[in-house]
Amino acid sequence: MTKRLYYEDSYLKEFRAKVLKKIKIDNRLAVVLDETAFYPTSGGQPYDKGVIQDVPVVEVVEEGDEIIHILKEELKEKINSEVVGKIDWKRRFDHMQQHLGQHILSGALMKLWGVETVSFHLGEEVCTLDIAKEKLTEEEAKKAEECTNEIIFDNRPVKCYFVEGEEELERSNLRKVPEKTGKIRIIEVEDFDLSACGGTHCQATGEVGMIKITKWEKRGEKIRLEFICGRRAWKDYFWKN
Known part of the structure; x- marks a missing residue:
């Protein structure tokens, strides 16, 4: 072990x-x-x-x-x-920024329209997020990005802890109830999002830096979003301007 x-x-x-x-x-x-x-x-x-x-x-x-x-x-x-x-700290911190950024974006989508996250992939250049929504307008994408960045700029504390048992999970009010049972690790963005997750995350939302939704497309009954956070988002802004 x-x-x-x-x-x-x-x-x-x-x-x-x-x-x-x-x-x-x-x-x-x-x-x-x-x-x-x-x-x-x-x-x-x-x-x-x-x-x-x-x-x-x-x-x-x-x-x-x-x-x-x-x-x-x-x-x-x-x-x-x-x-x-x-x-390799540069790689680790990049992953922490992208992963926490995803939690905040997923939380924003849930709060704005009750949209659930289906899956997430952290790629070498971009991250993808599949969401249970049949259509996403440019205005909605901007709204989701704005809401996510507001939480980032608030620099809210992020806590990681474990809960165990069905009653504890129910009291936790998670954005999405995990399929596995037993000891579950929780990532909490203060007054915004609670998610079960085993990944690495920043200790405050401000460390994500910023988020940019770069693309989205329809995939069957879902929408796939592409986004970047932190240094990746800064580099994208730098090269485009």
């Missing part, structure tokens, strides 16, 4: 851990640690990159209760040895 340090602190850039296993995944060298700050691909959010003892981590996946770090080359340290892991 791997303890997930990013649940406790999304800002943790460096950590020490013990090597539990040295394995191969699809003929690629990998290690399992007793605890890690590396986020695995999950919930629409890509994996973290970085190094373990200066060996590049090229992918991170989860299998059951273990997190597997796939490496560029073999780690010299043996089983039970202590190693130091370092996160």
Whole structure:
């Protein structure tokens, strides 16, 4: 079992851990640690990159209760040895901005029109959000973007915590009730949004910087939005102006 340090602190850039296993995944060298700050691909959010003892981590996946770090080359340290892991902070913080931006945008869509989020994907260049709405006008897109940016500019606190049991979940008044049961991690944007999520997030909405909806199109009975946050949105503005 791997303890997930990013649940406790999304800002943790460096950590020490013990090597539990040295394995191969699809003929690629990998290690399992007793605890890690590396986020695995999950919930629409890509994996973290970085190094373990200066060996590049090229992918991170989860299998059951273990997190597997796939490496560029073999780690010299043996089983039970202590190693130091370092996160690629620029990549991690970008993912935190995009993911929290998605929560705020989804919250805005729910509050404005009662529109549910169907799925989310955090891409290398843009993020996509599929919503249960058959049509989205330019005026509505502007309204959703404006509402989202207002929450960002308010710099509201963001809390991460766990709840357990059906009664606790019902009292939480989540935007969308999760399918899984048991211990559920909650992301709370103060006085705005409550969502179940295992991803990494900023500690205040202001750190998202800004959001820009760049495109939307009809996909069956849904609408797919493309959006960017933070440094990505700033770069988009810079190059277009």
